[in-house]
Amino acid sequence: xxxxxxxxxxxxxxxxxxxxxxxxxxxxxxxxxxxxxxxxxxxxxxxxxxxxxxxxxxxxxxxxxxxxxxxxxxxxxxxxxxxxxxxxxxxxxxxxxxxxxxxxxxxxxxxxxxxxxxxxxxxxxxxxxxxxxxxxxxxxxxxxxxxxxxxxxxxxxxxxxxxxxxxxxxxxxxxxxxxxxxxxxxxxxxxxxxxxxxxxxxxxxxxxxxxxxxxxxxxxxxxxxxxxxxxxxxxxxxxxxxxxxxxxxxxxxxxxxxxxxxxxxxxxxxxxxxxxxxxxxxxxxxxxxxxxxxxxxxxxxxxxxxxxxxxxxxxxxxxxxxxxxxxxxxxxxxxxxxxxxxxxxxxxxxxxxxxxxxxxxxxxxxxxxxxxxxxxxxxxxxxxxxxxxxxxxxxxxxxxxxxxxxxxxxxxxxxxxxxxxxxxxxxxxxxxxxxxxxxxxxxxxxxxxxxxxxxxxxxxxxxxxxxxxxxxxxxxxxxxxxxxxxxxxxxxxxxxxxxxxxxxxxxxxxxxxxxxxxxxxxxxxxxxxxxxxxxxxxxxxxxxxxxxxxxxxxxxxxxxxxxxxxxxxxxxxxxxxxxxxxxxxxxxxxxxxxxxxxxxxxxxxxxxxxxxxxxxxxxxxxxxxxxxxxxxxxxxxxxxxxxxxxxxxxxxxxxxxxxxxxxxxxxxxxxxxxxx
Numbered sequence: 001x002x003x004x005x006x007x008x009x010x011x012x013x014x015x016x017x018x019x020x021x022x023x024x025x026x027x028x029x030x031x032x033x034x035x036x037x038x039x040x041x042x043x044x045x046x047x048x049x050x051x052x053x054x055x056x057x058x059x060x061x062x063x064x065x066x067x068x069x070x071x072x073x074x075x076x077x078x079x080x081x082x083x084x085x086x087x088x089x090x091x092x093x094x095x096x097x098x099x100x101x102x103x104x105x106x107x108x109x110x111x112x113x114x115x116x117x118x119x120x121x122x123x124x125x126x127x128x129x130x131x132x133x134x135x136x137x138x139x140x141x142x143x144x145x146x147x148x149x150x151x152x153x154x155x156x157x158x159x160x161x162x163x164x165x166x167x168x169x170x171x172x173x174x175x176x177x178x179x180x181x182x183x184x185x186x187x188x189x190x191x192x193x194x195x196x197x198x199x200x201x202x203x204x205x206x207x208x209x210x211x212x213x214x215x216x217x218x219x220x221x222x223x224x225x226x227x228x229x230x231x232x233x234x235x236x237x238x239x240x241x242x243x244x245x246x247x248x249x250x251x252x253x254x255x256x257x258x259x260x261x262x263x264x265x266x267x268x269x270x271x272x273x274x275x276x277x278x279x280x281x282x283x284x285x286x287x288x289x290x291x292x293x294x295x296x297x298x299x300x301x302x303x304x305x306x307x308x309x310x311x312x313x314x315x316x317x318x319x320x321x322x323x324x325x326x327x328x329x330x331x332x333x334x335x336x337x338x339x340x341x342x343x344x345x346x347x348x349x350x351x352x353x354x355x356x357x358x359x360x361x362x363x364x365x366x367x368x369x370x371x372x373x374x375x376x377x378x379x380x381x382x383x384x385x386x387x388x389x390x391x392x393x394x395x396x397x398x399x400x401x402x403x404x405x406x407x408x409x410x411x412x413x414x415x416x417x418x419x420x421x422x423x424x425x426x427x428x429x430x431x432x433x434x435x436x437x438x439x440x441x442x443x444x445x446x447x448x449x450x451x452x453x454x455x456x457x458x459x460x461x462x463x464x465x466x467x468x469x470x471x472x473x474x475x476x477x478x479x480x481x482x483x484x485x486x487x488x489x490x491x492x493x494x495x496x497x498x499x500x501x502x503x504x505x506x507x508x509x510x511x512x513x514x515x516x517x518x519x520x521x522x523x524x525x526x527x528x529x530x531x532x533x534x535x536x537x538x539x540x541x542x543x544x545x546x547x548x549x550x551x552x553x554x555x556x557x558x559x560x561x562x563x564x565x566x567x568x569x570x571x572x573x574x575x576x577x578x579x580x581x582x583x584x585x586x587x588x589x590x591x592x593x594x595x596x597x598x599x600x601x602x603x604x605x606x607x608x609x610x611x612x613x614x615x616x617x618x619x620x621x622x623x624x625x626x627x628x629x630x631x632x633x634x635x636x637x638x639x640x641x642x643x644x645x646x647x648x649x650x651x652x653x654x655x656x657x658x659x660x661x662x663x664x665x666x667x668x669x670x671x672x673x674x675x676x
Contacts, residue, residue, distance in 0.1 A: 003053065007459070010054045013044050018058050043347060049379060050350045052325075055457035072139075072147035072204075078173060079224035081124060081140045082297070084283065084307040093258045093284075096306050100286070103295060103303065105615035111256050113287040115234040116264055117221055118251045119307055121278040122179030123199045125153060126224060130171050132163040139203065151208040153178075158218035160245040168244055173224035176246070178203060181276045184215040195278055217277075220246040222285075233287045254287060261308070269310055281309040294618060314373040314383065315348070317341040319366055322353065322397055324404050326436035328444050329520045330427035332400070332410060334359060336382060341372065348372060351380045356399040357423045365394045403427035405436035431572040432472060439465055441518045445473045449524055450516035451508060454501040455494075463487075472574070473516075474581040476502060507587045510537060517579070521565040529555050536590040537583060544570040554637075556620065556630040598627025599672065604637055605630055608651045609644030611665055626672060634660065642668045 017040050041060045048054045087093050097112060104110075124140040137153035138146030153159055156178065180188070180195040180202075188198050202214040220241045223229070231237045238248050251268060255261055265282055272279060286292050286304040295303035317338040325333045334353040341348055351372050353359050362385060364370070369389040374380040403410055408429040412421040432438040439462060446456045453476070464470045467487065469479060481499060484490050508516075511531035515524050522530070533555055534540050543549050549567055552558045569575050605623050607616055607630070619642070620630050631638055634654040641655040642663045655662055663671065 003051070006047070006051055007054065010044070010047050010051075011056070013040060013047070014056045014058055017041060017044060017060060046347060046349070053459045053462045055459050057455075057457075072149060074141075074145050075136065075138055075148050076145050077126060077138065077141075077143075077224060081126060081143050081146070081175070081224065082301055083143065084305055085301050086281075087306050087308045090258060090262050093261055093306075093308065096284075097258055100295065100303065103615050103617055104291070105611060105613065105618070107613075113254060113256045114261065114284045115238070115287050116253045116255050116261060117283045117285070118249055118268055118279045119281045119283050120177045120179050120219060120249070121196050121280045122177040123196070123203055125149070125176060125178050125203070125218070127153065127159060127174040127176070127220075128171075128225075129163065129168070129174065132165075132168050134159065134161050147204075149203050152203050152205060152211040153218075155208055155212040156216045156218050158216075158247050163244050165244050167230070167240075169226050170228035172226045172229060174220050174241070174246065175222045175224055176218055176220035178216055178218050179277055180215060181217060182278070183276050188214070218247065219249055221248065221283075232289055234285050234289070235287055237289075265308055272310070279310075281307050283307050296621065314371055315341040316386075317348075317370060317372055319364070319368050319370060322359075322364075322366055324400060326403065326405050326427060326434070326440070328437060328440035328518055330403075330429070330434065330437050331424045332356075332403070332426065333424075334399070336364070336370075338370070338372065348374060348380045351382050353382065355423045356425050359397055359399065363396070365390070365397050367391050367394050399425060403429065403434060403436075406434035408434060430568065431574040432578070433574065438471070442470060442473060442476075444518045445516045446476065447516075450512060451505045452512075453505050455498055456501065472578055472581075474578060474585060477506065477582075477585045506585065507589065509589050510535070510540075510591045513537065513582075513586070513588050514540070517569070517575075519565055519569045521562045526557060526562055529557055531591040534591075537588045541579065541583075544576075554631055554633045554635060556632045558632075598625070600626040600628030603628045604639045605642055605668075606632065606634065606638055606640070606651070607642050607644070609647030611642075611644040614665075622672065634658065640668070 020040070044060055048059065085096075087096060100106075100112060101110060126138040126140070126146060127134060128136040128138070134154070135150075136148065137150040137159075139149050141147055154161065178199050180198050182195060185195045185198060191198070198214065199216060202211050202216055205211045221238070222234075223237070231240060235254050238252055241248050253264060255264055261282075261284060268279075268282060284306050286295065292302070292304040297303060317340075319336045319338055321337040323335045323337055325335055327333060334355070336351045336353055338349060338351055351370075353364060358364075362382065364382060364385060367390070369386040371383045371386070372380050373383045399410075401410055402408065406427065406429050408427050410425045411428045412423075412425050414420075415422050427434050427437060429437065432441065442465070443458050443461050445451060446453045446461065456476070461470070464479075467483070469483065470476055479499075479502070481495055484495055484498075485492070509531070511524075511527045514522065514530055515527035530540065530552065533552070534543075543551070543566070549563050552563055552566070553560070600623060605628055607619055611619055623630055634641065634651050636658060638655070638658075638660050640661050640663050641651065642665065643652060644665055652662065
C-alpha cells in the first residue's frame with residue numbers, strides 16, 4: 001500500500017471510531033460489540049505505531065477516558081479519579097517495590113504490606129455522601145470531570161441511600177465498580193455484547209426506570225475526598241465499608257512480599273473462569289494510609305498502587321526486514337518488520353528491537369522465526385528466536401556505522417554515571433543538519449507540551465517538509481498559505497483554522513519555549529527550573545555570551561549532563577539562528593515567580609548526609625510543599641544546611657565560613673511543625 005492509501009484507510013477507521021464513540025457515549029446506543037470496538041481501537045493505534053506520519057486529534061491514543069455526555073450534567077471530581085500504572089511480570093513488581101523502598105529510604109528488612117484486590121472489569125463510579133446521605137453519583141468521565149448519573153445509581157440495590165453507622169464520615173466520596181454478574185448477563189445477552197458493555201450502557205440511560213430493569217451490582221474499594229474519617233489502613237477501610245453496608249470483593253487479601261503477591265496472582269488467574277464476574281488483573285495498594293500519603297503521586301497515577309494485568313499475549317512470526325528509525329535526539333532505534341500476526345485481537349506487523357545491544361544479545365536476524373509478545377499497551381517486542389528454523393545462510397545483522405538519513409558517523413556516548421558506553425547508538429550530527437532528526441525536532445516543537453499548535457500534527461509536519469514549506473521551526477510562522485491552497489486536502493476554512501492556531505501560539509511562556517527547543521536531556525521539568533531561575537530568554541541567551549553555564553549547576557535537578565547539552569546546543573550555528581529568529585517573531589513571556597504563602601516562603605535549603613527514615617526526594621517534596629526551595633551548592637543564596645548522618649565535611653565547613661545556619665533533621669522537623 002502507498003502512503004496515500006494507508007492514510008485513507010487510517011482516516012476511515014478514525015471516522016468509524018468517532019461514530020461509535022458518539023453513539024455509545026452520547027446516545028446510549030452501542031453500534032458494535034465491545035470486542036469489535038476494542039479491535040478497531042487497537043488497529044488504529046497499531047497503524048500509528050507503524051507509520052509515524054499518521055496522527056489525528058480524535059485518535060484513541062490521544063483520548064484518556066471520554067468526555068462527559070451532553071445528556072448528563074458535568075461535575076468536577078474533588079479528588080481526580082486517576083489511572084494506575086501497570087505491571088505485567090514479577091520483575092515489574094520487584095521494581096515497583098524497590099522504588100517505594102528507595103523513596104521512603106527504608107531500612108534493611110523493611111516489609112511492605114499490600115492490599116491485593118482483584119480488578120473487576122466494570123465501570124468506575126463515585127458516590128458522594130453528606131451527613132450519611134447519598135447525594136451525588138458521578139461517572140469517571142475523563143478523570144477530572146464526571147457525569148452526574150445519580151438517578152441511575154440510585155436504582156442499584158448494593159448502593160446504600162443512607163448510612164446509619166455512628167462512625168460514618170461527615171462527608172466522603174466512596175469509589176467502586178458497577179458491573180453485571182455473568183449469570184445475570186445470560187438473560188441480557190441478546191441486548192448487549194458483554195457484561196461490561198451492558199453495565200456501561202445501562203448507567204447512561206436517560207430514564208432511570210430503564211436502568212432499574214438491569215441487575216447492576218456495585219463493589220466498593222476506595223475513597224476520594226473525605227472529611228471526618230478516622231481509619232489508618234486499607235484493610236480497616238474495607239472492613240468498615242462492609243460494616244457501613246457496602247459490598248466488597250471476597251477475594252481481597254492482605255499480603256507482604258512480591259513472591260507472595262505472585263503466588264496469589266497465579267491462584268486467582270486459575271480461578272478466573274469460575275468467578276461470576278469478569279476480572280482483568282489484581283490491584284496492589286500499600287495498606288498503610290500514612291505511607292500512601294508520604295508516597296503521594298507521580299504524573300497522573302499514585303506511587304503507592306499498581307495494577308497487575310493478567311497474561312501477556314504472544315504470537316509467532318517471521319522477520320521480513322529490520323528498519324532503522326531516527327528520533328529527535330539522533331537515537332537509532334531498530335524495528336523489525338514482520339509477517340502480520342494477530343496477537344490478542346491486534347494485527348501486529350512491527351516489533352521493537354530496542355537497540356543494537358538487544359539485537360546482538362538475542363542474535364536477531366532478518367528471516368528469523370521469532371516469538372513476539374504484546375502485554376497491555378506495551379509496544380510488541382521479540383522474546384526469542386527459534387534457532388531450529390533459522391536459514392543456515394542467514395547473516396548476522398550489522399548495525400549501521402553511518403546514519404541512514406544524513407551519512408554522519410553513528411556513535412555510542414560514554415555515560416559518566418555508569419562508566420560504560422550507552423546501549424543506544426546515535427547520529428553524530430548536531431541540530432538540524434540530519435533530515436530525520438530535523439523532522440522529529442519540528443514534530444516536538446509543535447507537540448502538546450511545547451507550542452501545542454492545534455491541527456499541526458505529525459503528518460502535516462512531514463507533508464510540509466516534503467513540499468519545502470518548513471525546514472526550521474521559524475518557518476512555521478512564515479508559511480506560504482497561497483501555496484498551501486493548491487495542495488490536496490486544504491481549503492479556505494482549514495487554512496484559516498491553521499493560521500489562527502499558529503498566530504495564537506506566537507505568545508508563549510518562557511518554560512514552554514525552552515522545552516520546545518528540544519535540547520537533549522532538557523525535559524519539561526528542567527525547562528521549568530531554567531525558566532524559574534533565569535526568568536527571561538535574554539538571560540538564557542546571555543549564558544552563551546558570558547559563558548556562565550555553570551551557574552545552572554546550582555539548581556537542584558540540573559547536572560553536568562544537562563549543562564553539557566545546553567553548551568552543545570549553543571555551539572551549533574543553526575540552533576543559534578533558530579533561537580534568534582524565533583526571538584524576533586514571538587512574544588516570549590518572562591517567568592514571574594508566584595510563591596505560595598507557605599511557612600518556608602523565601603527560604604532556601606540544602607541537604608547533606610543520610611536522613612533518618614526519609615529519602616532526599618521526600619524531604620525535597622516537603623520543603624517545596626511548604627513554599628521553600630532547594631539549591632544544590634553552598635553559596636550566599638543558601639539560608640539553611642540540613643545535615644543527616646555522615647554529612648559532607650566540605651559542605652558543612654563552607655556553611656560555617658559563610659555563617660549559614662546549620663540544622664539537624666530534628667531541628668528542621670521542629671521548624672516545619674512550629675511554622676505550620
